[in-house]
Amino acid sequence: MPPLNAFVARTAPPPVMEARRWLTGLDFPAHRPLINLSQAAPVDPPPEALREAMAAMIRDEPDTHLYGPVLGHPALRSEIAWRWSALYDGEIRPEDVAITAGCNQAFATAIMTLAEPGDAVLLPVPWYFNHKMWLDMSGIEAIPLPCDARMHPDLAAAEALWTPRTRAVVLVTPNNPTGAEYPSALIESFAALARSKGAALVLDETYRDFRTAPERPHGLFTDPDWRDTLLHLYSFSKSFRLTGHRTGALIAAPARLAEAEKILDTVTICPPQLGQKSALWGLRNLTDWLASERTEILHRRAAAYAALSSLPGWRVLGCGAYFAYVEHPHPLPSNELCPLLVRDLSLLTLPGTMFAPEGDGRAKRQLRLAFANVNSEGLGALGERLAGLGEVVG
Template sequence: MRLDRRTLDQIDSPITSAYQLLDLRESDGNLLDLAQAAPPYPPAPVVTEHVTRVARSADGAGYTEVPGLPRLRRAVAAELSRDYRGRIEPDNVVVTAGCNQAFSLVASTLAGPGDEVVLPLPYYFNHDMWLRLTGITPVHLERGPDLVPRAADAARLITPRTRAIVLVSPDNPSGVTVDPDGIAEFAALARRYDLALVLDETYRSFRDSAEPAHRLFADPDWDRTVVSLHSFSKDLAIPGYRVGAVVGSPALNREVCKLLDCVATCAPRIGQEAAWAGLTHAAQWRAERAADIAARRTAFAAAMADRPGGFELLSCGGFFAWLRHPFTGRPTEDVVRELVVKHDTLVMPGTGFLGADRGTLRVSVSNIERAQIPAFVGHLRDAGQ
């Protein structure tokens, strides 16, 4: 058989490539796995108990409505309306099998082959991959020295083919958060050119502020421009349940549901039930977990302050830190390989988020216990000698 050239020409998953390096390890020592970000704790007991009850029920394995369980959609709408001091209705919510699927469905609803979508650089690799796989051209927006993307720079990239601007905040991979004023400027830019502003808010619960991430939902006409994407994987520690959400206009969501019906029929019921239980009954547990991740970030940033081994912390937020290694002219893939083979530390090369080598690494600080940070710093010092 013949395979499609567009898929063949796409990169393999950077996550898969990173974990293949484990086969090269020279020791059986304890591995510091800081590659794929995952909650370092199990779901809240109330979530596990609810899922157990559902699994034993007569309809626990059945389909749901294509846009999702009505009570989950109501819960998502209610929480976002409260947290953002705006107005979101259940009809604005479509439940998906994770936020990656949410992005893919939205991108394919907004754009087609030959169209363009603006992505800040570094980008989340699955966003760039999906656009290329569907014939959409990613147009990369260079960030400033503080790694914060700016609307004024994005304005210079807009062409008649542009269909959307994508922001991830807090960012994956850099951890950088765009403040409410910055997000408002992107929304104004999108509105001016009749574009969609697609906000991936997977890490919204892991910001260093209790204030709303943005003010866009307070605008009665928000859904003419804004599409907000959400994940419950990190927030509720249920990554394997695969549940996320699209928050957008009913008109957009009708088209999203056409695609969702084709690729999944509906998001897995068990994941939807888990998300409902977490959103409605685990508020204190979620706050405590977010505080734990914040403490890990703070300890990590403090430990990196003196650039151990010459490794420089460029930014840190959400679940991630973005580092620059000290080996000028040395391929970053080689640096990552040595870290895992010689120093029992697995991180992600920045090349997977850039399409080029700028000497950067992504570290999932969510994965590291505070007691493990001195060992990580020691590994960097050893690697930098």
């Protein structure tokens, strides 16, 4: 067998794929169907109006099937620039925007422009596992950054953990996996810390459209010098259900995007044309629909919190956007408990051990539940099943 890249070989396998293997050979009884809480992606297709528009794009617009600009369709870049400028009360220009094949590619590209093997990046724990995987595959050290009881990253700890090799700190808000929404002041303090170190803040706002707070998420873009520090990430997978069409965005200084263009040209040549056109159509036509989606997610958040917070011995650590992050009271570690939940309670969840460094004792008591695809009735059933977990474990 030819040699393997050692960085890739040492990287953990994809957690969602591992969780799906727990389903192998199982049949779920009709009275207790599977409730899948493992993946934070919409399972429904885009709304019908968008699907009709997409069909016309495929049928009537020949450039849908061709290569396009490496950094994305100019109309979509311009639309994002002015809409984000209005949302954040700042100045974002079209040349600050690059379109990527999903937000994971935006993150990977951002990191490639910032760091090289031997460098380090601060990641709050629990972390989004694909972020950790990319750093591992790139030979970049992920420095675990602790969070407080609200699941907010600890600013003082970040300053203490900073080393001369640290090139960036990464924040995800609303957070995957905890659902925590970071206050504007905290985000801005992390940006100030990164600026003081001559480093970057990589801010992933994939779940921004499902925040509980209606006000502006932060004031970073009001700073005319935001380009010196901030790299901003976004995804259309969640907002318009374009998961299979891989459309994300990276907002950064034009000089950095010129370097990103080298990466993106080599990897994808251009972002998918149908996804870009669909995102542009959605921005122009689905404002009210997206508002109703947010309302539904907030209803499900409330139902999830009610179901989980009433369980004796359980503790809700975070709940927001698509996620609830909980601490369980049972003696089994979460990586052993989760396969048992599938087999005996028809609940597919992810253990906290998938979101933390190996050996993290707290993670063994934690679970992530992605509830965005489960209605209020299903979330009530979730609470009922978990209430009986003690008998199963016993």
